[in-house]
Amino acid sequence: MIAIVGGGLAGLACALELHRVGREFVLFEAAPVLGGRQRTSHKDGFILDHGFQVVLSSYDAVASVCDMASLQPRWFESGALLHDGRRLTHLASPFENPVAALISQAFSIPDKLRLARLGAELLLTTTEKLTARCAALEDVSTRVFLKQRGFSESFFSRFAQPFFGGVLLDNDLSTSAGLFLYYLKKFLVGRAWIPAGGIQSLPEALGSQLPSTALLLNTRVAGIFHDPHGLVLENGDTLRADKIILALDEPSLCQLLRLPAPPPARGVSGERSPPCAPLCSNHKHRPRVRAIRLAFDLRHRP
Numbered sequence: 001m002i003a004i005v006g007g008g009l010a011g012l013a014c015a016l017e018l019h020r021v022g023r024e025f026v027l028f029e030a031a032p033v034l035g036g037r038q039r040t041s042h043k044d045g046f047i048l049d050h051g052f053q054v055v056l057s058s059y060d061a062v063a064s065v066c067d068m069a070s071l072q073p074r075w076f077e078s079g080a081l082l083h084d085g086r087r088l089t090h091l092a093s094p095f096e097n098p099v100a101a102l103i104s105q106a107f108s109i110p111d112k113l114r115l116a117r118l119g120a121e122l123l124l125t126t127t128e129k130l131t132a133r134c135a136a137l138e139d140v141s142t143r144v145f146l147k148q149r150g151f152s153e154s155f156f157s158r159f160a161q162p163f164f165g166g167v168l169l170d171n172d173l174s175t176s177a178g179l180f181l182y183y184l185k186k187f188l189v190g191r192a193w194i195p196a197g198g199i200q201s202l203p204e205a206l207g208s209q210l211p212s213t214a215l216l217l218n219t220r221v222a223g224i225f226h227d228p229h230g231l232v233l234e235n236g237d238t239l240r241a242d243k244i245i246l247a248l249d250e251p252s253l254c255q256l257l258r259l260p261a262p263p264p265a266r267g268v269s270g271e272r273s274p275p276c277a278p279l280c281s282n283h284k285h286r287p288r289v290r291a292i293r294l295a296f297d298l299r300h301r302p
């Protein structure tokens with residue numbers, strides 16, 4: 001038996017792979033539901049995702065683990081709305097709507113040209129070359145990279161921080177420039193969407209393909225042992241396993257392996273607010289909306 005610890009997207013995708021090749025597994029999930037960080041609540045007819053989470057059509061792995069059409073994708077328009085407390089500026093995608101992108105007052109023309117050049121470079125780069133470039137930029141922060149490319153401070157405050165600060169969960173843009181380039185290309189070639197039922201529908205779609213008897217909810221793993229391999233559950237039960245796969249978030253992983261706790265995750269809270277998006281959307285009552293626009297609140301919060 002293969003034991004998978006964690007029923008978020010990683011654990012579920014792993015379970016699905018094993019199930020497809022006929023391997024026996026048991027998935028242990030501490031929470032009463034599957035999905036991990038991808039969670040949705042329902043209130044007064046509204047569908048409320050916990051945190052702003054989108055799927056990009058350029059994430060090839062998604063189509064390999066579920067039937068996207070059954071999730072009834074609700075598409076976001078490429079581009080965004082930027083709100084600075086005084087006006088709402090439309091930032092159109094230069095590739096889908098070049099005229100609107102050119103006349104948009106989102107940021108200066110030199111910054112638009114820099115972004116278009118960077119975007120064109122990425123579009124012309126093969127996946128292999130991009131992977132090598134991302135690895136080479138591992139130690140360079142996104143902020144330093146963008147500075148080196150000549151982007152202005154207003155580009156940072158009006159676009160890079162609210163948008164990529166939210167994507168990377170890092171308002172300082174200290175995340176590696178390699179990861180930034182990877183996501184920028186994914187955004188350039190793909191469109192963002194959320195399932196009509198909220199983001200949790202995605203892990204649920206994976207879970208629905210698995211035998212329910214192999215999914216143990218409300219079952220926290222408290223420890224693992226070796227020689228022979230096995231698990232200790234929170235209730236004290238022990239179980240043998242041929243292999244153990246830990247599909248956990250970093251703090252849970254460190255806790256389980258008795259490693260020092262990781263530094264707190266970089267957040268987008270603090271001086272600047274996190275990106276604000278139209279996450280509350282009563283889809284049932286808005287059937288004619290074809291593409292939703294993503295909105296960013298650029299205002300400083302006290």
Ligand SMILES: Cc1cc2nc3c(=O)[nH]c(=O)nc-3n(C[C@H](O)[C@H](O)[C@H](O)COP(=O)(O)OP(=O)(O)OC[C@H]3O[C@@H](n4cnc5c(N)ncnc54)[C@H](O)[C@@H]3O)c2cc1C
Pocket residue numbers: 005006007008009010011028029030031034035036037038050051052053054055219220221222247248249252253256
């Ligand atoms: C605010 C926010 C926005 C995001 N936006 C996006 C986005 O737009 N697009 C995108 O692709 N990704 C986004 N992400 C990232 C995405 O949510 C995660 O990468 C993904 O959900 C992680 O899945 P995972 O399976 O690795 O971990 P998790 O989802 O953390 O799953 C780990 C699971 O392990 C369980 N567990 C922990 N300890 C134990 C234990 N001891 N025993 C048993 N079970 C245990 C937990 O309950 C949890 O269910 C966002 C994340 C956040 C927080």
